Amino acid sequence: ENNLQSGVRCNLFGKGNTLPDVQVGDIVRFHRLKVDQFNGRLQLKTTKGFSWLVFNGSTTQSSHPKVTISKEDYAKVEELRNWYESIKHKLVEVVSLTSETKLCNIKPESFFKCVGYVIRVVPLVSNTSCLLTVTDGSKVCYSSFRRRGLIELELSPIIKQYCFDICVFGELVNEVLKLTPGSIVNLDCVHAKNVPPSIVDTVQMELKLIPIAASHGWIELTLPSNPHSCNGFKVLNKDDERAKKLTKEIHDLRATLDIKVSKVNEEHARPLQESLTITDFPLNPFKLLEEVKSSNVPNKFRLRVKIIAVKPSIIQECIIGICGTCDQFIRFNDTFLKEVVFNDTMQCINCKNDLMNITYAFEILVLDSTGLLQVNVFDKEAHRFFNNIKPSLLLRDENIRLNYENKLKRICNEGKSLDYEDELPWVEICVCSFHSISQPNHPRYSLFGTSLI
Numbered sequence: 001e002n003n004l005q006s007g008v009r010c011n012l013f014g015k016g017n018t019l020p021d022v023q024v025g026d027i028v029r030f031h032r033l034k035v036d037q038f039n040g041r042l043q044l045k046t047t048k049g050f051s052w053l054v055f056n057g058s059t060t061q062s063s064h065p066k067v068t069i070s071k072e073d074y075a076k077v078e079e080l081r082n083w084y085e086s087i088k089h090k091l092v093e094v095v096s097l098t099s100e101t102k103l104c105n106i107k108p109e110s111f112f113k114c115v116g117y118v119i120r121v122v123p124l125v126s127n128t129s130c131l132l133t134v135t136d137g138s139k140v141c142y143s144s145f146r147r148r149g150l151i152e153l154e155l156s157p158i159i160k161q162y163c164f165d166i167c168v169f170g171e172l173v174n175e176v177l178k179l180t181p182g183s184i185v186n187l188d189c190v191h192a193k194n195v196p197p198s199i200v201d202t203v204q205m206e207l208k209l210i211p212i213a214a215s216h217g218w219i220e221l222t223l224p225s226n227p228h229s230c231n232g233f234k235v236l237n238k239d240d241e242r243a244k245k246l247t248k249e250i251h252d253l254r255a256t257l258d259i260k261v262s263k264v265n266e267e268h269a270r271p272l273q274e275s276l277t278i279t280d281f282p283l284n285p286f287k288l289l290e291e292v293k294s295s296n297v298p299n300k301f302r303l304r305v306k307i308i309a310v311k312p313s314i315i316q317e318c319i320i321g322i323c324g325t326c327d328q329f330i331r332f333n334d335t336f337l338k339e340v341v342f343n344d345t346m347q348c349i350n351c352k353n354d355l356m357n358i359t360y361a362f363e364i365l366v367l368d369s370t371g372l373l374q375v376n377v378f379d380k381e382a383h384r385f386f387n388n389i390k391p392s393l394l395l396r397d398e399n400i401r402l403n404y405e406n407k408l409k410r411i412c413n414e415g416k417s418l419d420y421e422d423e424l425p426w427v428e429i430c431v432c433s434f435h436s437i438s439q440p441n442h443p444r445y446s447l448f449g450t451s452l453i
Helices: 071-090 170-176 197-207 241-264 289-294 334-343 379-385 391-396 398-411 418-423
Strands: 009-011 027-038 041-056 059-062 110-124 129-135 164-169 184-194 218-223 233-235 277-279 299-311 319-323 329-331 355-368 371-378 427-435 443-448 450-452
Touching (some): 027 071, 129 170, 289 299, 371 379, 427 450
Parallel strands (some): 009 041, 164 218, 371 443
Antiparallel strands (some): 027 041, 110 184, 184 218, 277 450, 319 355
8 A cells, every 4th residue: 555556567468368358446366377577576477277367346257167266255355345445546547558558658667558650660680570660649758779670761860759669579570561651550568668778788889779859768669479468459440530530640740840850951841732642751851852862872762742754654564574584574565465464474585484573664753843853663662652553453454554544643744734733742752862783873763662542
């Protein structure tokens, strides 16, 4: 009673409905718990043969159909119930995994549940783990720590103040890697671990970890490696009230941060418009095309631009076949159409020794107030741009093909007068710069991490 925070933590693991459904104020009886210690605190963990009994009001739940409850048990339940009634008015704050926690209120050495807006998903170490970055619109007071994964395109310092990186391991990795930026997820049983200074010093320089402004320290967030130990995560439907509310909050935050970032970079804030594309880095600051052209190569950028041309302009002609043996490639024609539509593959017409890789390859010409830039779109990133629709399906299904033709017409100036570009929507894209072998002194630019909506 003198210290309500000194209770023992119980970590319960089990599959499906093998765990008790408990609420604050319930009384529980556990069998076969192992006493352990973590960071100087005692904790109890389930072991083989674990069983439970829950007293909630006048009813009981049990992990076994046949259970014996003695007079001494009932007496102890009554004693604990009276004790709880006498002290519950002293509980200023009750932290429960059944309630949601804002990221700004996370405490070290705790488990919590939250709803987050997905900023990015980055695979680490041959896809055996991944990094899930989320925000709920609140400003965090701890810096995100991770033990692995040098990230090529880090978030800006301003954006990091609103995000947390969550490390995901084990069976959940493949499911988390399917998430896309902008998804709203319900995260259950996230573990917030305090990170000792000695570990921070060892890893920080190697992974280029930079603390946020006014940081209270480092916290490592992880999802359980075993999805059966909790609900893990769930993608919320767009019609879910929590998803609607958070989406609006993040939209408002993005508008605010665009203005903040532009002030930091001494730029004029551009008006925020809805984009017809989404990227893997929705909160990174936008760069102007003149900045892109003057930056060191290689590099990566997020842009807000207008697409004034797509080459080839016919969507079928954006589909090509490439031979991995002789590097022969072929663009769309009648023979190509017949082979690919029905077989998804095509034998190389040159060497006859290999099947051609059927993919997309095209170019876009983009514009902003500072200039023009030609951007290549090919292979995996082109597949992503078309939402991973197979080229064969695009050729075979007229409805799908017309859908994507209409999407391109909405964002592209192709065939229109130059005056029409004022009416074109802004689109959000990510591009990377690189040197080609054939022209090492002339940087080239390719699209990445961008999808049509």
